[in-house]
Amino acid sequence: MEMMRKERIDRGIKVRTEGIYAISSYREILYLMGPRLLLIVGVLVLPLFLELAPYWKRVVNIMFVYSLLALAFDFLANYVGLVCLGGAFFVGVGGYLSAIFNVYLHLPIYLSIPLATILGAFFCTLTVMPCLPLRGVYFAIVTLMYPLLATRVIEALNILGGTNGITGVDSFPHEYVEHYAIIVFMLLFLFGMRRFVNQDIGLVIRGVKDNDQAVRASGISVTYMKTLAVFIASFMCCFGGAYIAHLYMWAGLSLFALDFSIIPIASVVIGGGGTLVGAVIGSFILVPLSEFLRFFGTFRIVIYCAALTGFIVLKSEGLMVYLQRKYHQFERWVRV
């Protein structure tokens, strides 16, 4: 009689080696590449499907911006150990800078966004730098203050259009440019960050989180590493901010709004901290959900917060880690 038994489909890969993929068949290639390809292809063809539902075009663009912000938060919180509650500050700086370049200095859109991204990242890093020696609660508290401070300063000094904001920012030349500008950069940043955290320098940055004294004892400047990390994170956020300014053709105080700080955090917690992809997946779930809940007004934030608290308390590993585990546990029947 023929005997059958169950076998995990990743058995061959696990047995040989886990880190370096010694791949012997197209099946294993597919097994490893499958989820990644699904994400990349799915995201790339998404705008084509949106022709069916024009209303969702704007939502999807915003969703990708949020996934960038979530990526930045995940990187800072789970790889560097800096809990940044003020992601909105980075967004605001990026948005305002690109509006300034575009409206006041009349730079075209393909110059204003990159310039705003790079200079914005420098500006954010410079302003956050004084607080970098702080850790944990202290850093979280101070970064929480930054967007508020920026709002109050702009209000009080009545600069940059005051409470009305800067209007008349150029829009994107074509709808598809609008979509793919953010999609391509999101994918680049996502896979770039995944590489980066496993590079030598990425490992040092992770060391800062786990044991900064050890990093220091190795003769590496902890503050420099943190500065670098903040630069990278704010780079992503500033790009998102500049993109939003051009998307809405407007840069105003709402760029410093609470949403840009809290939704990325919720996405990271729901998607699974420390996986980077989880952050992106989380925002893919949360942002469309919030669009469905638009009807409820501010009640949306209550739902986010409830979901956030629920996930932290009950399922702190997050969706991504859970799915990953389940994916590796797929079994098939084999002949003995």
Added chain:
Amino acid sequence: MEIIVYGIINSITLSLISLGFTLVYSISRLPNFAHGALYITTGYIAWLFMNKFEGFPYPFAIFIAIAITCIIGALIYRFILIRIRGMEISEIIATYAIGLAILEGLRWGGLRGMTFTLPTFSAGSVNILGTNIDHQRLIVVGVGICTFILLYLFTHFNKIGLALRGIAQDERAAMMLGIDSDTTAIISLAIGSGLAGFAAVVLLPLGNIIVEAGYNVLIFAIAVCVIGGLGSWGGTILASFIIGFAQILTEAFLSSHYQMVVALLAIIITLLIKPSGIFGKQKELEERV
């Protein structure tokens, strides 16, 4: 003269709103970011009792509101924070999320506009040193000072208070002596929330019950606590005097727009010069790399 009088009032106001926050942090090392939300909740509950039930006595409404807030604080610890204790990031995110949920939930539930006010305890005003001050502000000062004294007595001459201090000083040693860490944390959160509520019922009659006040209270509480050194009581009171007078001075010589800016700048400067605050001796090494 006006500056001095209003400075003192403002300082005591600030220390009242930040006492609850600093108490919770000093005892159980929990940053209670839901502080502002609890503040507004108390005001709202008191308002509900006053306006939904005809002829409900004011003192009784206040008492019930504070009691409910205490229970909410205890429940937050018992069901949520107890599971994530010690994970700093999760603590911050969870309390912040709870606070946001309460505030935005209230806003959604209809807490909008200027119609929500609590009556003052006693109308009228007196003239002190050439400045007109209404009774409510005087009551704030009196109540504030009484609260400091009562809290001091409670934590120095009461068994529960001593247990709280024991946990704050050395958790392991206190646990060896039979003090339960979780029970004290529940008590501290209940008292901390109660203090937030207490501040609310004293201070809210001076203005409207609005959701934005919840955020402001949280920010000021944090500002005061950070400058005074998280978890240090003397520092809290000193810091609230510093910020209080700084605010009144900016209001007198610049404009009221800068009030918040002053508080925020003060935090950032303090954290840069002395990250553990003016009186924060403990954990000085830990905070700074």
